[in-house]
Amino acid sequence: MNVFSGHISDIQVNESLSMVSVRINEHVTLKTIVVETPETASYLKIENTVEVLFKETEVIISKEDALSISIQNKIAATIKGVKKGVLLSRLMLKSEIGDIIAIIATEVLNKMMLVENQEVIAMIKVNEIMISR
Numbered sequence: 001m002n003v004f005s006g007h008i009s010d011i012q013v014n015e016s017l018s019m020v021s022v023r024i025n026e027h028v029t030l031k032t033i034v035v036e037t038p039e040t041a042s043y044l045k046i047e048n049t050v051e052v053l054f055k056e057t058e059v060i061i062s063k064e065d066a067l068s069i070s071i072q073n074k075i076a077a078t079i080k081g082v083k084k085g086v087l088l089s090r091l092m093l094k095s096e097i098g099d100i101i102a103i104i105a106t107e108v109l110n111k112m113m114l115v116e117n118q119e120v121i122a123m124i125k126v127n128e129i130m131i132s133r
Contacts, residue, residue, distance in 0.1 A: 001053050002100050006030070008048050013037050018044060020131060022052050024097045030073050032129035043133045051132045058128040059102035061091065062121045063112060071123040075100065079118045084109065093122055 009029060010021035018037050023029045030052050038044040060071065077093035077100060089109045093100040100122050114120070 003051050003053050004097055005051050008046055011044055028097050031126050032131055033126045053130045054124050054128050056101040056103040058124055060123040061102055071125055073124040075122045077120055077122045079116050
């Protein structure tokens with residue numbers, strides 16, 4: 001599980017859903033959607049410290065800028081290491097928020113020709129990020 005600490009910087013509410021922005025550092029803010037509101041969850045307060053969590057299997061890798069894709073959470077990274085398996089491969093990514101682990105299909109790893117020291121973009125959909133206090 002990828003875990004990063006940050007502060008809630010924005011909350012947008014619509015009915016029972018909240019789009020929560022968590023500032024990880026000066027340059028990176030991750031967004032998540034939760035089925036709670038500030039009225040139903042006491043931890044949903046601006047500037048509260050929270051952890052964002054996402055599974056290694058939920059990280060999408062792109063070699064290009066990926067500006068025209070609907071995923072909001074995009075983090076520039078460099079491949080720090082590759083552990084190739086028969087079906088799945090594990091990528092260790094170095095980013096400005098810390099190390100990110102991604103697990104992708106080995107077939108895709110080979111097709112994309114992903115290798116160490118290559119620059120990539122790690123992307124995570126808003127509904128795949130969880131928040132913990």
